[in-house]
Amino acid sequence: MNRTAIYPGTFDPITLGHVDVVRRGLKVFDRVVIGVAENPNKKPMFDLDTRLAMVRQTFVADDRIEAVAFSGLLIDLARQQKANAILRGLRAASDFEYEFQMATMNRRLEEKIETVFVMAREDYTFVSSRFIREISSMGGDVSELVPQVVMPFLKR
Ligand code: ADP
Numbered sequence: 464m465n466r467t468a469i470y471p472g473t474f475d476p477i478t479l480g481h482v483d484v485v486r487r488g489l490k491v492f493d494r495v496v497i498g499v500a501e502n503p504n505k506k507p508m509f510d511l512d513t514r515l516a517m518v519r520q521t522f523v524a525d526d527r528i529e530a531v532a533f534s535g536l537l538i539d540l541a542r543q544q545k546a547n548a549i550l551r552g553l554r555a556a557s558d559f560e561y562e563f564q565m566a567t568m569n570r571r572l573e574e575k576i577e578t579v580f581v582m583a584r585e586d587y588t589f590v591s592s593r594f595i596r597e598i599s600s601m602g603g604d605v606s607e608l609v610p611q612v613v614m615p616f617l618k619r
Contacts, residue, residue: 466491466493466494466547467492467493467494467495467496467545467548468488468491468492468494468546468547468548468549469496469497469498469537469544469549469550470484470485470488470495470497470550471497471537471540471549471551472497473499473500473502474497474499474514474517474518475502475505475507475508475509475514475592475596476508476509476517476595476609476613476616476617477514477517477518477592477609477610478587478590478592478595478608478609478610478613479587479590479607479609479610480583480584480591480608482521482610483552483584484551484581484583485528485550487581488579489527489528492548493527495527495528495529496529496530496531496540496544496546497528497529498530498531498533498537498540499514499530500533500534501532501533501534508596509616511532512532515530515532517610517612517613517616521610521612536572537549537569538569538572538576541576542576547575547576548577549566549576549578549579550578550579550581551565551578551579551580551581552580552581552583553580553581553582553583554583554587554588554589554591555588562578565578566578587608590608595608595609595617599617605617
């Protein structure tokens with residue numbers, strides 16, 4: 464049986480915390496499809512094509528991982544990709560409220576697709592795309608917190 468999970472997010476930009484979630488997901492799923500959300504209301508720093516390119520370059524060597532852009536309902540993307548599950552990461556209790564609401568809402572929309580959470584690795588619990596953007600824009604070194612391929616994009 465081919466088990467596929469959709470891992471949705473903004474990935475503005477992808478961090479090593481996200482990479483860790485994908486790696487953990489692959490212990491349970493055969494294939495992980497990363498759904499890069501357009502999310503115009505979040506006013507991302509990187510445009511959709513750039514966010515997608517960074518994710519694709521990060522996982523170029525692993526054919527169990529794919530990345531697609533999406534702008535509609537997550538559950539429609541999951542159906543289209545024949546996914547059994549939605550994969551999300553949890554860092555702290557502060558993530559819980561939002562994740563709980565989203566998982567419950569998605570379950571209302573599609574009973575068959577389960578949301579599965581993995582816990583952040585201890586050394587990445589504090590890593591978020593937002594802090595990467597802020598620290599990097601003020602000249603701080605984030606090279607140990609993002610995939611190597613992201614660094615040239617941050618410098619631009
Ligand atoms: P969104 O806009 O949907 O929150 P993000 O790209 O910020 O998108 O995050 C996508 C998912 O990855 C979320 O479930 C988030 O909790 C999780 N995540 C983000 N950073 C980390 C991290 N450092 N460790 C574990 N999970 C993380």
